Amino acid sequence: MSLLVEVQHRLGGFRLDVRVEIGPGLTALVGPSGAGKTTLLNVLAGIVRPTHGVVRLDAEILADTTAHIWRAPHRRRIGYVFQEPRLFPHLTVWQNLHYARWVQPNVPKTLLPADVIDLLNLSALLARYPSRLSGGEKQRVALGRALLGTPRLLLLDEPLAAVDQTHREEILPYLDRIRAEHAIPAIYVTHTWKEVAGRADHVVELGQGRVAFEGSVADAEARRNA
Amino acid sequence: MTDWTPAELQAVWLSLKVASVAMAFSLVPAIGVAWVLSRHRFWGRSVLNTLVHLPLVVPPVVTGYALLRVFGQRGVVGAWLLTHGGFQFSFRWTGAALAAGVMAFPLIVRAVQLGIDNVDRQIEEAAATLGASPWKVFLSVTLPLALPGLVAGLAIGFAKALGEFGATITFVSNIPGETQTLALAIYSQLERPGGDGPAMRLAWLSIGISVLALFASEALSRSLRHREP
Numbered sequence: 001m002s003l004l005v006e007v008q009h010r011l012g013g014f015r016l017d018v019r020v021e022i023g024p025g026l027t028a029l030v031g032p033s034g035a036g037k038t039t040l041l042n043v044l045a046g047i048v049r050p051t052h053g054v055v056r057l058d059a060e061i062l063a064d065t066t067a068h069i070w071r072a073p074h075r076r077r078i079g080y081v082f083q084e085p086r087l088f089p090h091l092t093v094w095q096n097l098h099y100a101r102w103v104q105p106n107v108p109k110t111l112l113p114a115d116v117i118d119l120l121n122l123s124a125l126l127a128r129y130p131s132r133l134s135g136g137e138k139q140r141v142a143l144g145r146a147l148l149g150t151p152r153l154l155l156l157d158e159p160l161a162a163v164d165q166t167h168r169e170e171i172l173p174y175l176d177r178i179r180a181e182h183a184i185p186a187i188y189v190t191h192t193w194k195e196v197a198g199r200a201d202h203v204v205e206l207g208q209g210r211v212a213f214e215g216s217v218a219d220a221e222a223r224r225n226a
Numbered sequence: 227m228t229d230w231t232p233a234e235l236q237a238v239w240l241s242l243k244v245a246s247v248a249m250a251f252s253l254v255p256a257i258g259v260a261w262v263l264s265r266h267r268f269w270g271r272s273v274l275n276t277l278v279h280l281p282l283v284v285p286p287v288v289t290g291y292a293l294l295r296v297f298g299q300r301g302v303v304g305a306w307l308l309t310h311g312g313f314q315f316s317f318r319w320t321g322a323a324l325a326a327g328v329m330a331f332p333l334i335v336r337a338v339q340l341g342i343d344n345v346d347r348q349i350e351e352a353a354a355t356l357g358a359s360p361w362k363v364f365l366s367v368t369l370p371l372a373l374p375g376l377v378a379g380l381a382i383g384f385a386k387a388l389g390e391f392g393a394t395i396t397f398v399s400n401i402p403g404e405t406q407t408l409a410l411a412i413y414s415q416l417e418r419p420g421g422d423g424p425a426m427r428l429a430w431l432s433i434g435i436s437v438l439a440l441f442a443s444e445a446l447s448r449s450l451r452h453r454e455p
Contacts, residue, residue, distance in 0.1 A: 046355075047355070072354070074355075074360075075357075086346075086352040088349060088353070089349075090371055099356050100356040103356065103358040104358075145356065146356070149356045
């Protein structure tokens with residue numbers, strides 16, 4: 001997988017101006033609050049239409065403002081786990097997990113619901129409604145729901161931000177298992193260096209809407225310690 | 227209070243038929259308009275908004291007169307329907323249903339719009355990233371989550387349609403067995419010497435039906451809340 005992003009976006013007084021290429025594996029997207037991390041993910045997912053620029057995933061152009069190309073979010077097959085779980089409150093866990101297969105029957109089914117349920121340890125939760133889940137359980141379901149859309153790229157926007165400390169430690173091993181067993185390229189936004197230090201293949205740091213650093217985890221660590 | 231005359235039962239049956247048909251035909255357009263008003267900002271939005279709410283603020287007799295001019299036998303649409311489809315609104319129960327539907331329409335739209343306004347757009351975004359087209363997002367997320375608003379809209383719309391008077395009598399007159407709904411039957415009894423007693427019976431009956439409809443909608447929305455803990 002290769003993702004090329006070259007976009008400018010204005011949102012009120014904020015200006016995102018990013019040029020970055022992202023390869024396979026896990027990319028950590030770090031930077032202070034208001035640096036534009038979520039906005040960048042929204043541009044990649046197609047939720048936000050950039051004022052100007054190009055987004056290309058492998059050979060497919062997802063957005064090109066000069067050529068007037070725009071691929072709607074539902075045609076991108078980019079999975080998104082948001083800061084809040086955003087589960088469908090009127091559907092059970094089982095129905096939430098099957099949602100992607102239900103709305104797009106033709107999606108390649110490389111991942112089976114049974115495997116994802118097993119991987120994320122969800123079997124005891126299937127009949128429940130989201131309101132009957134803890135924060136950590138909700139995020140696990142959200143992760144499983146995104147995986148079952150068979151994404152070409154997975155966006156994780158501080159998926160542990162709304163989860164309390166004890167449950168964070170519970171979820172991280174699941175992320176490792178997904179990484180180990182299914183080589184889905186992912187961009188992981190976080191404030192907590194510890195979450196990505198041993199996991200990321202690549203680090204991109206944003207600051208005030210621009211790329212402040214891009215490189216290996218070792219370089220990023222050296223930079224942090226400097 | 228037990229021995230209802232055939233004429234009274236006919237008025238009740240006609241009212242229920244008119245109100246049900248009015249709801250059946252208003253619901254889908256009302257949902258469409260409510261969605262457009264709730265989710266879109268466009269040129270002409272306030273014009274649409276005003277147009278939809280017009281029957282709520284204009285005297286009902288004016289709405290009835292407008293319906294007569296448009297859908298009456300010599301009206302633009304009415305004449306066309308009569309020659310091309312052999313279909314007639316004026317002086318028919320179908321016209322009473324049209325009048326009731328038009329009068330109830332703004333009330334349904336308002337309730338449904340409120341329901342859609344309350345649906346978290348972030349959940350709709352999540353559905354889109356999972357591959358749902360806007361149409362599928364609407365059917366699988368927006369509409370089910372707006373269901374309480376829908377039920378409320380149908381209840382208030384049904385009650386309004388049941389009691390509609392001004393627009394109905396202006397548009398389709400007051401014909402027993404064809405357009406004489408409960409409200410019109412009460413009016414006829416009051417016009418008649420000695421009709422006070424029968425009018426009172428019908429009034430109680432109409433109150434009973436309305437209360438029953440409200441109870442039914444309340445029970446329905448409560449069961450919806452249960453399903454969605």
